[in-house]
Amino acid sequence: MFWRIFRYRLISNIRDVGTLFWTLVFPLCLATFFGLVFPNITSSTITFETVNIGVYEAVDYPGDPYLIENLKAAKQSENVDLFHVTQYESIDEAEDALQNKEISGYAVITDQAVLHFSGSGFNQTIIKSFFDQYTQVRSAIVDIASENPGAISEVASLFEEEVEYTKSTFAGRDKPDSILIYFYSLIAMTCLYGGFQGQKEIMHIQANQSSLAARQNISPVPKLKLFGSSILSVTLVQYLSILILIAYLVFVLRINIGDRIGMILAAAFAGCCLGISFGALVGAVVKGGEGIKVAIIISFSMILSLMSGMMQASIKIAVEKAVPAFKYALPGNLIANTFYAIYYFNDNERFYFGMALMIGISIVLYAILTLILRRQRYASI
Amino acid sequence: MVVKVSNLVKRYGDLIALDHLDLEVRDGEIFGLLGPNGSGKTTAINCILSLLSIDKGDIEVFGEKMTPSSYHLKRDIGIVMQNVAVVEELNVLENIDFFCGLYVNDREERKKLVDEAIEFVGLTEFKKFYPKKLSGGLLRRLNIACGIAHKPKLIILDEPTVAVDPQSRNNILEGIVRLNQAGATVIYTSHYMEEVEQICSRICILDKGKMIAQGTKEELKGMIRIGEKITVEFLSGRPEDAVDWMGAMPHVASVECKENRLLIKTEVGKNGLEGILSELKKRDIQTGLIYCELPTLNDVFLEITGKELRDV
Numbered sequence: 001m002f003w004r005i006f007r008y009r010l011i012s013n014i015r016d017v018g019t020l021f022w023t024l025v026f027p028l029c030l031a032t033f034f035g036l037v038f039p040n041i042t043s044s045t046i047t048f049e050t051v052n053i054g055v056y057e058a059v060d061y062p063g064d065p066y067l068i069e070n071l072k073a074a075k076q077s078e079n080v081d082l083f084h085v086t087q088y089e090s091i092d093e094a095e096d097a098l099q100n101k102e103i104s105g106y107a108v109i110t111d112q113a114v115l116h117f118s119g120s121g122f123n124q125t126i127i128k129s130f131f132d133q134y135t136q137v138r139s140a141i142v143d144i145a146s147e148n149p150g151a152i153s154e155v156a157s158l159f160e161e162e163v164e165y166t167k168s169t170f171a172g173r174d175k176p177d178s179i180l181i182y183f184y185s186l187i188a189m190t191c192l193y194g195g196f197q198g199q200k201e202i203m204h205i206q207a208n209q210s211s212l213a214a215r216q217n218i219s220p221v222p223k224l225k226l227f228g229s230s231i232l233s234v235t236l237v238q239y240l241s242i243l244i245l246i247a248y249l250v251f252v253l254r255i256n257i258g259d260r261i262g263m264i265l266a267a268a269f270a271g272c273c274l275g276i277s278f279g280a281l282v283g284a285v286v287k288g289g290e291g292i293k294v295a296i297i298i299s300f301s302m303i304l305s306l307m308s309g310m311m312q313a314s315i316k317i318a319v320e321k322a323v324p325a326f327k328y329a330l331p332g333n334l335i336a337n338t339f340y341a342i343y344y345f346n347d348n349e350r351f352y353f354g355m356a357l358m359i360g361i362s363i364v365l366y367a368i369l370t371l372i373l374r375r376q377r378y379a380s381i
Numbered sequence: 382m383v384v385k386v387s388n389l390v391k392r393y394g395d396l397i398a399l400d401h402l403d404l405e406v407r408d409g410e411i412f413g414l415l416g417p418n419g420s421g422k423t424t425a426i427n428c429i430l431s432l433l434s435i436d437k438g439d440i441e442v443f444g445e446k447m448t449p450s451s452y453h454l455k456r457d458i459g460i461v462m463q464n465v466a467v468v469e470e471l472n473v474l475e476n477i478d479f480f481c482g483l484y485v486n487d488r489e490e491r492k493k494l495v496d497e498a499i500e501f502v503g504l505t506e507f508k509k510f511y512p513k514k515l516s517g518g519l520l521r522r523l524n525i526a527c528g529i530a531h532k533p534k535l536i537i538l539d540e541p542t543v544a545v546d547p548q549s550r551n552n553i554l555e556g557i558v559r560l561n562q563a564g565a566t567v568i569y570t571s572h573y574m575e576e577v578e579q580i581c582s583r584i585c586i587l588d589k590g591k592m593i594a595q596g597t598k599e600e601l602k603g604m605i606r607i608g609e610k611i612t613v614e615f616l617s618g619r620p621e622d623a624v625d626w627m628g629a630m631p632h633v634a635s636v637e638c639k640e641n642r643l644l645i646k647t648e649v650g651k652n653g654l655e656g657i658l659s660e661l662k663k664r665d666i667q668t669g670l671i672y673c674e675l676p677t678l679n680d681v682f683l684e685i686t687g688k689e690l691r692d693v
Contacts, residue, residue, distance in 0.1 A: 001486060008479045012470035207432050211466035215527070218430050218460050219483035220452035377434040377449055380393055381427055 002229050009233035019196050024241040027190040028248055035253040038179050051123045053083045054094040054106030181309040183255055188335035189305040190242055191271030195279025195297040197234035202283030208378040227373055235276055242268045258343040263351055270358035271335040277365035284372045304332030328357055383408050383535055383566045389438035391424055398424045400590040406568055411561050413581030414570040421590040422570040426539050456484055459533035463540045465524045467512050474508045477526050484531035498530035518549030537568045554580050574678040593685050605684040606634055607676045608649040614669035615641050
């Protein structure tokens with residue numbers, strides 16, 4: 001009997017277009033919107049095209065023999081040159097190339113390098129930055145060589161090695177990506193939207209909330225059996241909705257949410273249980289019609305999603321900074337933070353802590369619900 | 382005795398919904414609970430079914446005390462709610478199978494019962510229809526099928542004909558009689574006295590949570606002074622002038638004038654029509670429509686409470 005009730009509840013939940021809109025269609029629409037708003041969101045490095053630069057080396061002056069060599073050797077990444085260098089026989093040729101936009105700028109090398117641009121932009125900034133830095137280094141070497149020629153080889157070797165005195169390090173698995181906050185909080189919101197399903201199931205069980213529930217209460221099936229089969233069916237439907245959302249993020253929007261799939265699925269399940277139990281409790285405790293309960297669930301879910309950073313990532317940071325306990329006390333933040341823990345951190349301590357909290361809260365909510373549902377007679381219907 | 386309610390009291394705050402109610406429903410009968418809206422019919426049913434807590438009294442079903450966990454008793458009860466209680470996302474066949482499945486485990490047996498229920502309520506052509514595609518009458522029939530598919534011994538129908546067209550109403554009433562003939566005891570609540578008179582073998586009249594009368598139709602009508610109600614339409618003369626002399630005639634209990642008509646009520650067991658007609662002829666009063674009615678349950682209600690069922 002349990003599985004027959006489960007089967008019919010499953011069928012009716014899948015066919016319930018209204019609830020499916022909030023638990024599946026709406027999150028998919030939001031995900032698509034985020035995907036359109038943040039193109040290339042998961043790319044943590046920016047690649048630029050090689051900058052075309054022209055060089056005219058005046059023959060009358062003793063030029064810098066290393067300048068052109070350094071220009072050609074400069075790299076923006078391991079296999080990509082920073083500059084594509086074209087040497088011109090005259091300034092006019094270089095100027096023509098500049099006007100024809102074949103190059104972003106050119107340098108006239110006499111005893112010093114003079115840069116010519118036809119406008120300002122990203123490429124021009126790169127060229128200028130390179131020459132500024134090169135000039136500083138070159139003059140430092142020249143000064144040291146004139147004052148202490150013996151140290152020149154040592155100094156030169158120092159400049160050959162690129163010494164970094166400060167270095168940013170990250171102890172995590174993946175590079176931080178602030179955009180992911182939006183997607184994690186979107187998953188968290190979808191988990192919380194399971195509240196609709198939980199609330200609806202309570203309406204089908206509590207005799208004082210609907211005629212349908214009254215009819216089932218009159219049947220020879222114990223109420224907790226009705227409750228168990230109903231909650232199991234909505235949990236399955238809600239979990240499938242979240243899996244579809246995650247699949248959509250990964251395979252359609254190409255969002256990199258990490259490679260620890262087992263942990264991601266476990267966190268999604270725990271979040272789903274948290275959302276459904278929360279909605280079921282609202283359904284059982286709050287007095288009033290279905291409209292009031294749905295309004296409470298929507299408002300609560302949206303406020304929690306706001307605090308977990310769905311609308312603005314900085315809100316999450318501000319909330320957790322102001323009240324650190326909210327990191328764990330607010331369901332939206334708790335779910336989103338558990339996903340961060342999977343993505344960013346090598347140690348699983350934060351993940352297990354988040355999972356334990358989500359499952360623990362769900363168990364407490366279900367225990368309260370069981371106590372409420374054990375009441376078998378009503379003062380009024 | 383299928384249902385026995387003794388001294389039942391149910392309060393909603395300061396409001397007494399059921400005031401020391403006593404009921405006895407016998408095996409094999411159609412028992413009518415008649416009363417205006419708010420008289421306590423549905424509350425009484427919900428108390429019998431152990432859905433509502435009670436303040437005082439005892440309720441027995443099939444000779445045993447009824448409690449919320451009396452699952453073995455619930456197995457033999459079918460309920461047709463006042464509001465349509467079906468699952469919107471399941472079609473007709475699935476709805477009946479779902480509710481029947483709460484009572485019957487065996488798949489083959491359930492299939493047979495579901496098919497019978499569908500045929501019984503005449504929804505064979507609508508098996509695959511979803512509730513929102515059904516008309517009001519068909520929806521009511523589905524509601525009934527969901528309540529009776531498991532062939533309960535006791536069927537409780539709580540105002541099943543509300544907002545139903547006359548044709549569907551007749552179908553429903555005929556169906557209830559057939560269920561009773563098939564062996565089920567029926568409790569039927571309604572505020573339509575005609576329906577209750579038509580199908581119920583015994584009737585309890587409720588008002589403000591109190592039982593004001595209980596018995597067969599004949600027993601109830603025997604409780605009042607009125608025998609016949611005669612209506613006379615005047616084509617000549619003023620009916621107002623006839624009130625006094627007609628009121629003085631033997632066996633006339635009361636005379637009332639309404640526009641060009643006189644409404645005359647005679648005493649129980651006395652046929653006054655012949656005397657009235659001869660007196661009208663003697664006084665040379667030309668009459669149009671004349672008709673005679675036997676007392677109804679509305680008259681019973683009117684005499685006991687001082688108000689009409691329809692007025693409440």
